Amino acid sequence: MKIVIAEDDELMLKTLEFRLKRDGHEIFLARDGKAALDLIDQYMPDLVITDIMMPYSTGLEIVGSVKQKYPDKIKVIVLSGMGQESVILEAFRLGADDYITKPFSPNELSVRIRRFADSVKS
Amino acid sequence: MRLSDLNIQIDFFSGLPFPLIAAILFSFFIVVLFIYILIYQGILRARQKQTDRWNTLTDDMIYKVIFHEDDNPDGDQTAELLDIVSRTNIELPFGMAKHLHNTNFRKTLIQKLIAVKLNMSGAASDNLTRLFRQLNFDKQVLKMLNSSSWYKIASAIQQIGVMELDEYKHRIFEFVDHERGLIRVEAHNAILKFYGFEGLRFLDNATYPITKWQQIKLLDQLASLPTEHFTGIEVWLESKNDTIVLFALNLVKNYHRFELFDQVVVCLRHNNPMVRQKAISVLKNLPSEKSAAILTDIYFSETANNQLAILRTLESVSTDTEIPFLVSLLSDEVDAVKLASAKALAAIGQVGIEAIQSHPASSQYPLTQIIAQIQEEAA
Numbered sequence: 136m137k138i139v140i141a142e143d144d145e146l147m148l149k150t151l152e153f154r155l156k157r158d159g160h161e162i163f164l165a166r167d168g169k170a171a172l173d174l175i176d177q178y179m180p181d182l183v184i185t186d187i188m189m190p191y192s193t194g195l196e197i198v199g200s201v202k203q204k205y206p207d208k209i210k211v212i213v214l215s216g217m218g219q220e221s222v223i224l225e226a227f228r229l230g231a232d233d234y235i236t237k238p239f240s241p242n243e244l245s246v247r248i249r250r251f252a253d254s255v256k257s
Numbered sequence: 258m259r260l261s262d263l264n265i266q267i268d269f270f271s272g273l274p275f276p277l278i279a280a281i282l283f284s285f286f287i288v289v290l291f292i293y294i295l296i297y298q299g300i301l302r303a304r305q306k307q308t309d310r311w312n313t314l315t316d317d318m319i320y321k322v323i324f325h326e327d328d329n330p331d332g333d334q335t336a337e338l339l340d341i342v343s344r345t346n347i348e349l350p351f352g353m354a355k356h357l358h359n360t361n362f363r364k365t366l367i368q369k370l371i372a373v374k375l376n377m378s379g380a381a382s383d384n385l386t387r388l389f390r391q392l393n394f395d396k397q398v399l400k401m402l403n404s405s406s407w408y409k410i411a412s413a414i415q416q417i418g419v420m421e422l423d424e425y426k427h428r429i430f431e432f433v434d435h436e437r438g439l440i441r442v443e444a445h446n447a448i449l450k451f452y453g454f455e456g457l458r459f460l461d462n463a464t465y466p467i468t469k470w471q472q473i474k475l476l477d478q479l480a481s482l483p484t485e486h487f488t489g490i491e492v493w494l495e496s497k498n499d500t501i502v503l504f505a506l507n508l509v510k511n512y513h514r515f516e517l518f519d520q521v522v523v524c525l526r527h528n529n530p531m532v533r534q535k536a537i538s539v540l541k542n543l544p545s546e547k548s549a550a551i552l553t554d555i556y557f558s559e560t561a562n563n564q565l566a567i568l569r570t571l572e573s574v575s576t577d578t579e580i581p582f583l584v585s586l587l588s589d590e591v592d593a594v595k596l597a598s599a600k601a602l603a604a605i606g607q608v609g610i611e612a613i614q615s616h617p618a619s620s621q622y623p624l625t626q627i628i629a630q631i632q633e634e635a636a
């Protein structure tokens with residue numbers, strides 16, 4: 136699966152890349168919201184994993200933009216330390232397919248992504 | 258340098274015109290400055306190179322640690338096998354051992370371990386703690402905790418909390434009311450991490466203020482814990498430390514502690530207007546038939562800000578009984594009061610809206626605009 140990861144924490148970004156590459160996915164890294172939107176338009180990934188708080192464009196803006204432009208094609212998982220109900224509800228209202236709060240288990244993330252991969256294949 | 262040498266030098270300059278002397282000295286200064294910049298840049302480059310090398314080394318280490326179980330036989334990972342894996346030491350990257358003697362390298366690695374651990378849970382998180390212990394950083398924490406330097410103590414408490422070093426958790430209580438704010442903050446966070454709601458008992462004797470930011474952080478931390486019926490709020494509501502009373506009121510609000518209604522009402526007579534304002538807003542979350550009457554009783558003795566807070570709460574708790582009181586405020590001098598009382602009236606329902614419309618000034622500014630705004634918000 137082609138996955139864009141948008142995360143401004145370098146170590147977290149690399150950790151996710153390391154894990155998801157091992158699961159056999161093709162990974163594209165974005166360190167801010169604007170770069171993420173550019174990568175999405177350029178590579179048309181199957182999945183976007185995004186943090187909420189990022190420079191230039193927030194994760195919620197990414198969810199909104201992706202779901203407006205590619206409503207059925209690209210899935211979005213929000214991975215954020217912001218666990219407030221209002222933020223989570225807003226992400227789902229904008230069309231996020233899943234929301235994972237930090238601290239998170241990389242194994243759990245991997246399983247959730249596999250579920251999306253299965254749905255893409257079928 | 259001998260005196261005769263100095264004389265020769267002075268003689269050398271004395272034969273030359275002043276502009277030339279100035280030019281020589283200036284050139285000399287430029288050459289020295291240039292050499293200094295070159296050396297300084299060299300040092301910076303070397304440091305950057307070392308930092309990059311350390312970053313690569315520590316990052317590789319951390320990926321390896323996070324996915325330690327994954328590196329071992331998969332497919333048939335029985336519980337027994339996973340248990341063996343979890344007891345084996347994590348293999349350190351080649352060349353790591355020599356760097357571990359370097360204080361700055363250890364600092365870099367610890368900072369990264371903490372940063373990643375804050376974002377991880379499950380096996381990945383456990384593995385990070387295992388590495389922390391394997392490298393004997395836990396022993397170092399104890400030394401830091403006994404140090405006289407406040408930032409080392411704060412850092413040690415943070416490491417104990419984040420790395421979940423259970424064996425040292427009892428030591429944190431010594432620091433919950435420390436004179437240094439940063440130490441207190443770290444101690445409070447760590448206490449909640451280990452003891453959950455029970456850890457809030459540190460509030461019983463806290464003498465220093467708990468900042469708004471810290472209150473938000475504590476409430477945020479508590480929100481991630483399974484809710485339980487904790488005790489102590491009744492004591493904190495009577496604390497002599499106003500910030501603790503404010504925090505207790507936040508707890509009443511967030512955890513809907515209806516049984517503490519009477520104590521919240523007592524806070525409406527507190528000396529500190531901020532406490533009274535918080536108590537006023539908390540009543541919004543503790544529905545009671547008594548609330549509206551209590552608030553209208555204290556309205557005229559309150560500060561301007563608290564009067565607005567009362568009207569905002571009345572928006573949620575008013576009934577038909579409050580209509581005459583609210584209608585009287587439509588003639589108040591302050592527009593914000595007019596707007597807030599109109600909103601409270603509108604929230605009562607059709608009777609309230611009719612009361613605004615039948616007010617003598619309803620066709621005059623600013624009530625015309627206020628009515629329009631309320632109608633717009635209702636639509």
